[in-house]
Amino acid sequence: MLAHILARSSWRFYRQHPAQLLLSIIGIVLGVGVVCAVLITNNSSQRAFALSTEALYGNTTHELIGANGVDQQFYVELRNRFTSINMAPVIVGNIAINDEVYSLLGLDPFAELAFNRASNSPFASATTSQQQAESNGSSLTDLLRTDALLISEKSARDKQLSVGQMITLDVAGQKHSAYLAATYQSDNPVAATGLLLGDIAFVQKLLQRGDKISRIDLILDDEQELALQEYLPQTLQLKQAGSRTDTMRAMTRGFHINLTAMSLLALLVGIFLIHNTMTFAVVQRRELFAIMRITGITSRTLMKNILIEAVAISSIASMIGIALGYFLSSALVKLTTRTINDLYFVLHVQEVWFSPWLIALGLALGIGSSVIAASIAAIDAASTNPVQARQRSLIEERSQRLLPLLAMIGVVIMAAGALLSVLPLRSLVAGFIAMMLIILGFGLLIPWLVLHITRSLKPLIDKLGISLSLAAGGIYRNISRTGLAIAALSIAVSATFGVDVMIGSFRSSVDNWLKATLQSDIYITAPAAASTQTASMLSPDSYSRATGTLGVASVSSGRTLQVSTSVGDISMLVIKPHSSDGGGFELLETDGDSPWQLWSADQSLMISEPLATKHKLQAGGSIDVFTQNKGFTSFNIAAVFRDYGSSQGKLLMARDVFDLYWQAPGISSLGIVLNNSVEVELVIDQLRATLASSERPLSIQSNTAIHEQSLIVFDRTFEVTRVLRWLTVGVAFVGIFSALLALHLERAKEFAILRASGATRQTVLMIVMAQTFIMGLLAGTLALPLGWMMSEVLIKVINLRSFGWSMQSMLPVDAIGETLVLAVASAMLAGIYPAYKLSRTGIAEQLRDD
């Protein structure tokens, strides 16, 4: 009976305050939605990654690789010698169809039987059962065509490719055609998306691999492994099949960590929002609860009632939030995939990850924080003596007395955060904790600051007229409510400012680095397939031909390849520089005074900053590199250079040194310095004429074009961060809106008294808008120092620890203005509706004797 009466009371409250109910729901929906969206996105791309490697490796236990591929001849030898071992030659590469990048796997159909690759062993089915092949719409003769390729059924459907069709492949800038002979069904269609299969001979030709294959996949038991090890020459390496995947996973770790950082921020703002809405929903009924207490309802019963209400509202809202997160994530997944493709490797994420765990987590977050927030407010409401519950000035006085204590706790927490961030730890988690502590501490400090700022400005504001004076007074007199709202807005806005400063500093560091590094006027490269990082080769005589071109002062050459080292697979840049001092490379640490001289000597190389930071390598130390001629060889580290090009690190080796250890004369890029006063475009035309040939298209770009493109890729990388940042601001906006609405509705009577005493509607509008303006301005101003601290932690701790890049922090002046405008605009926007409502409420109704 009692429970029913109480439930009816709650129901009626929300019926009368539909906006409050809607806001509580929206608050939870957004909070849960954003966090779920980021979680889904992060998991989707990580899972897609796991699946695509699974598709590439199948049952493989080991792989055999060389420093520059494996000779085909060696495979034949090995096969004849170890007849009992399952082995299969593999060629891997990337090609593009209609500008979309696919992984192309060249396989030997007869060797494939045991490998169960791409899950359902398409080749096995194609070769063993003609019937099945026919059911896929093709015949055995089609499959035996020399230009046949297979595509997974799902990809074919998604990309509208049909069996029997000729397709045009873009291989390193050249067009080739192939015949789509069949589709294959896979146990795991997601894993197989973006994967084309072809006969090894055809793929070898397509990718111009000569008589090299990428690797030999093996299925080995321990005994076989030992036998094989014994037989292998020093120049080949037998690896566990998983180890490469680990390297690739490590590459994207930093990226995913940054996403996680944003999701933590979203989580913080989300929890805050939920807390805010639930608190207000309870606080608004303080008087009502006080009366209930007086009527004899125990505080236990009251608490129970409030909690049931919180659970009811939050469980519905959380479910909607999870659904929202799911939809948001499909957009985010696209952005992240593009970044990964730009920066790391080809990744196809087709399926958005979803699991019961996510639902559990979303519900736990939504319901958990709602219940906690509601119970704190409920304890407060149920425990204050019923008479005092009606004395508003007492509540305010109590919270004003609490503020210095809160501020002190805040300072202590901030100090702890700052200390944690300067400790020489390598842990990223510690970095995140430090950041969260700083935010939390500052948040606790904000109400106290607001109180003192508005109070001390009071005499000044009083001179500006009654509206402003009442507005400013309204802030510190209602600090228990306004303090919370300002803190929320401030934290959200500071996050955008902090991220802006971080991205801005990063961008300008990259910009400066590009300026210094791009020393040549013109760069010539053989185009790689779409956006992957593996470079193709230029023709052997291009170096000498370029040198002979009119207007060219000097030519440098470069070649990029992937090498195995004692610290994992790393990309290595082999160069013959323009000058003997390297030029353009900014050395952060050197071994001795003449590092370039040392570098050009035998058994030396340089490493990039991320490599040094991540693996604690130093100039003067050494690193083992797996070479083609001598197997593992130790190289002396002559210097550490700045490089924002890759976060997994890079080796820099002199061409002369390289030639001692590898038999790979090819070059993949040329850098050209021009004589003074020659027209860049003219020389480009000339170079194109001398170097280009029909079978080797070239990409010839000026220094400025590369510079611009690099910055475009940079901006794309941070697009996800930007999007998430706006989502966070959106969540915070709803937070400040509900806070302002609740605050002002609570003060409806106060405004009615003002109206009765002669305040016009405009005056009321003015007071409310002026108040939200001041609140926005305060939030924006306080967001600046907090945002700056956040950016410092992001730059000096989190990014350094996750990417290994150090950078110069700088303060973008327009970001300061933007932050203030953002804070003021969102506060004012959030204030319009409450202001309008207050100016319209019936005075007589509010003043009716209660």
Add this chain to the structure above:
Amino acid sequence: MTNAIHVEALTHSYTRADSRTLILDSVEMSVPSGQSVALIGRSGSGKSTLLNLISGLEPVKQGNVSINGQSLLNLNDHQRTRLRGRQIGFIYQAFNLIHTLSVKDNVALPLALSGVHSGTAYARVKQLMDAVGLAGREEDYPDRLSGGEQQRVAIARALVHEPALILADEPTGNLDANSGRQVMQLLRDLVQQQGSAMLLVTHSQEVARSADSALLLNNGKVEVVDTLALEQSAAW
């Protein structure tokens, strides 16, 4: 002689659960300048509603109300507010003070809203605080004063801008007999000093008798009653 309040054919009704309830039915009444008039009537008869219409807190829909010769009929909300701010002081049964403003600021509010300089305003506030016997309590907050004290603050607020008309809606209804009497005495004295007119809603015969004349609101109509014959009236 002009009337502080002049009401002509004022009709007002509320719609409640689909049925219209007529509260005021062509009310005719007036309050001469400088005079105190008591308004009596059964609970729910519409006394507060009448006061709200006179002060412009609720818009007049049918009939007319004039304050000091100024008709409210053609005034919009803004103009009505202005008029109220300058010419009317309102005292409520439930005090209606702003709990987050100090006593001093509560009283100063009407002056501040009509743009009076703060120095002048607070000097006037001081004067009134002395007059209502609350000197020294300026910095206190209203919700920590006793009922009688709060009502005295409300009186100070109603008089601070020297309005020509005071509307008081059961100002002593929430007070015990003794402090009610004191507050009434104070209100009467101050209103007389300022020479304002006052329309006073009351349930007390004693209070009604002390007014210059009395009006009875009954069945939506207002009629003048003899204060001496009040005992026999149906109003109690």
